[in-house]
Amino acid sequence: MKYTNKILLGALAVGALSGCTDDSMLPYDVGAKPESLSQYEYLNNYDVLKSYVDRTENPNFKLGIALAATDYINGDQVYSLACSNFDEMTAGNEMKYASIVSDDGTMNFSTVTSFIDAARQAGMTIYGHTLAWHSQQNNTYLNSLIAPIVIPGEAGNGGYCMILKNATASANIWDAQTWYQLPTPLQSGTTYTLSFMARASAAYNDTQIYLQCSDGGNQEYPGGFNVGTEWQQINFTFTPTGATVDKIAFNFGTAAINIYIDNVSLTGGSATESLIPNGDFEDGTITGWTGWTPGNFETISEDGEGYSEGGSEPAYDESVITSSDFENGIGSWGGWGGSATRGQSAQGGGYESDYSFEIVNPTASANAWDVQVAWDFAAPLVQGGTYRLNMMIKGSVEGSITAGLQRKSDYAGAGDFPAIPISTEWTEYNAEITVNGGGADCADRFLFSIGNYAGTINIDNITLCYLNPEGGGGGQTIEMTPEEKKDTLTWAMDNWIKGMMEACGGYVTTWEAANETVSGADADGDGWYDLQSATNGDPETNFYWQDYLGNEDYVPIVTKAAERYFAEYGGNPADLKLFVNDYNLESWWDGNQKLKSLIHWIEVWEANGAKIDGIGTQMHVSYILNEADQKAQEDAIVNMFQLMAATGKLIKISELDMGIVEKAFGEGIKTENVTFDQQLKMAEFYQFIIDKYFEIIPAAQRYGITQWCITDSPAESGWRGGEPVGLWDLNYSRKPAYGGFANGLAGEVIVEPSASVSNE
Structure with a gap:
């Protein structure tokens, strides 16, 4: 006698199938049938x-299966099983960003279009998985x-410059001095700007600019400057008070050093051109410059040692001061002393922007350090490293303040910047400093000392950047602003969605707009779990779009692009359904807080214009042999469905599969170690989940259920490797899980496990 077996798909004759059925049967001899x-x-x-779905009560319900699109396209057992048992398919990986976008940004949708062609011929629908996710992105392309x-820079040198030379260091900075003799004195009370390029044979933090008089009278000090070994721009704005100031002097006596000066310009007052002619020294002379002993401290360079335009800027790392443009507040800036206040300016108070950092010191004090404004670094600066400070600054009155580095633990100084002149108009300040002090943690705080200044100071676009010796110095590195990054990545997301919608041509009407957006932690303490981010995730592996597009705008950007291009490429707008999907929404350990947080974020996104039609719950669950833990899990599943139903949105179990564990959070039991009785418990759990879905979710909100794993997972699989997660085993034989799943769809136990099959 022969026994007819419907456990196996019998897809060996797939090529001869006239339709998608599951009625192929393979015979085997009952007499040889093992007891197991x-x-x-x-x-x-x-x-x-799919025969157990009540289509009258659930006309729009879709029973889905996840599979490899290539397996379906090939038309083998997977094709036959999918067509026989399910209405809809989800491609496991082939519709994800990393599967389509190459390192140069080109996109290959050939597998997608073949998948759609095969689905169309079979009358199967496709659930689009996924438009936006932080995982499985092409990080190489996106980060580029x-x-x-x-x-990149050229040699960095060219033409002539002036060399300030000091053979022996001395105790006084003025022991080595070179000055320019102006033909007429500067105008007292008039603001001037002195600018020049400078580099040195070694980093030097003690160079001073003096204003002097030929008659030996008045002497003034606009400030000092630090100089590194790469060319850098130096700017000074000053207002002389003496009536006979006619010398600009460089003082550099405290180091044995060569300092290279080029492109010197002095402007201000009624002068229409620089008051220092031949400031580029390209006539091969240093006419007008002299020192204590002419020719001893200054000389013209060799041709080729001067500053060369076009690439002589060194390469700097990102700013270690991250609150720089103040458009969203002042970040972590703090301070103390006097009755000074610190905050964001009124709108319109920024430098060519809406906002700036506004510091108000009502009353001057005896010492500059009596009132300070501070930024604490996330990590100490590099000992001996060169850092460049750049910012725009202005004040309500003219004056000056100082800035420097400090070690917080004992307030020891680690280097001071040249004095920062303040005028009543926005002025750019540039200066470099070499970190000095004892120990690796010698500089972990940046300070403005403003005690001597009474008035309001506005600061904008402030950066402090490390000159990376391995960063290819001699070139210029330009960081994109957060706004530029958002604009660029909005384009990239738009381009990706456009390509996908064009490839699908309106056939795929339901999309997972955003996948796994919510983390499992509330770092900001607002009562809701934060979104996934580089700060709580793995930025080496993942690409967190939301970090750049913004928490509130991330999903709206995605859904608006989906709506636009779905309609543009042949879709009926009324058919488009967009879901957000996540895992651990059935979490009993935190009272379903992740789901509650997702619902909160949906409200935020919808307030910003997002179209969100449904919620997908993944449900990668395990039956827990510990009864108390299993009961807690089942209660949380009921609560999850109740919370989801209350949203009024379409609800989909999007990635259902099941393992088995001894206790909550335990290691999954491997397939070969699962007993038949344990398989029956898993079947009962499948039935429980599906029963509760149909019981709690109103009919109008039942989008569907997708089983994530067709078969048990092979031992070598990266997904729950070696676990009994399928409805079929690896030989495509039905398991008790299949019966439990079917019972849930039917709303009753169709066949008792003890029932036998008659032999004919």
């Missing part, structure tokens, strides 16, 4: 899964879009 197989006989009495712009 007979307990599965009851499964032969089940029909295909927002990488700093590096302008």
Whole structure:
């Protein structure tokens, strides 16, 4: 006698199938039937899964399966099983960003279009998985879009310059001095700007600019400057008070050093051109410059040692001061002393922007350090490293303040910047400093000392950047602003969605707009779990779009692009359904807080214009043999469905699969170690989940259920490797899980496990 077995798909004759059915049967001899197989006989009495869906009560319900699109396209067992048992398919990976976008940004949708063609021919629908996610992105391409712009430098030198030379260091800075003799004195009370390029044979933090008089009278000090070994721009704005100031002097006596000066310009007053002619020294002379002993401290360079335009800027790392443009507040800036206040300016108070950092010191004090404004670094600066400070600054009155580095633990100084002149108009300040002090943690705080200044100071676009010796100095590195990064990545997301919608041509009407957006922690203490981010995730592996697009705008950007291009490429706008999908929404350990947080974020996104039609719950669950833990899990599933139903949105179980564990959070039991009785418990849990879905979710909100794993997972699989997560085993034989799944769809136990199959 022969026994007809519907456990196996019998897809060996797939090529001869006239339609998608699950009625192929493979015979085997009952007499040879092992005892271990007979307990599965009851499964032969089940029909295909989709036959148990009540289509009258659930006309729009879709029973789905996840699979490899290539397996379906190939038309083998997976094709036959999918067509026989399910209405809809989710491609496991082939519709994700990393599967389509190459390192140069080109996109290949050939597998997607083949998948759609095969689905169309079989009358199957496709659930689009996924438009936006932080995982499985092409990080190489995306990070290249927002990488700093590096302008490589040439030699960095060219033509002539002036060399300030000091053979022996001395105690006084003025022991080595070179000055320019102006033909007429500067105008007292008039503001001037002195600018020049400078580099040195070694980093030097003690160079001073003096204003002097030929008659030996008045002497004034606009400030000092630090100089590194790479060319840098130096700017000073000053207002002389003496009536006979006619010398600009460089003082550099405290180091044995060569300092190279080029492109010197002095402007201000009624002068229309620089008051220092031949400031580029390209006539091969240093006419007008002299020192204590002419020729001893200054000389013209060799040709080729001067500053060369076009690439002589060194390469700097990102700013270690991250609150720089103040458009969203002042970040972590703090301070103390006097009755000074610190905050964001009124709108319109920024430098060519809406806002700036506004510091008000009502009353001057005896010492500059009596009132300070501070930024604490996330990590100490590099000992001996060169850092460049750049900012725009202005004040309500003219004056000056100082800035420097400090070690917080004992307030020891680690280097001071040249005095910062303040005028009543926005002025750019540039200066470099070499970190000095004892120990690796010698500089972990930046300070403005403003005690001597009474008035309001506005600061904008402040950066402090490390001159990376391995960063290809001699070039220029330009960081993109947060706004530029957002604009660039909005384009990239738009381009990706456009390409996908064009490839699908309106056939895929339901999309997972955003996947796994919510983390499991509330770092900011607002009562809701934060979104996934580089700060709580793995930025080496993942690409967190939301960090750049913004928490509130991330999903709206995605859904608006989906709506636009779905309609543009042949879709009926009324058919488009967009879901957000996440895991651990059934979390009993935190009272379903992740789901509550997702619902909160949906409200935020919708307030910003997002179209969100449904919520997908993944449900990668395990049956827990510990009864108390299992009961807690089942209660949380009920609560999850109740919370989801209350949203009024379409609800989809999007990635259902099941393992088995001894206790909550335990290691999954491997397939070969699971007993038949344990398989029956898993079947009962499948039935429980599906029963509760149909019981709690109103009919109008039931989008569907997708089983994530067709078969048990092979031992070498990266997804729950070696676990019994399928409805079929690896030989495509039905398991008790199949019966439990079918019972849930039918709303009743169709066949008792003890029932036998008659032999004919």
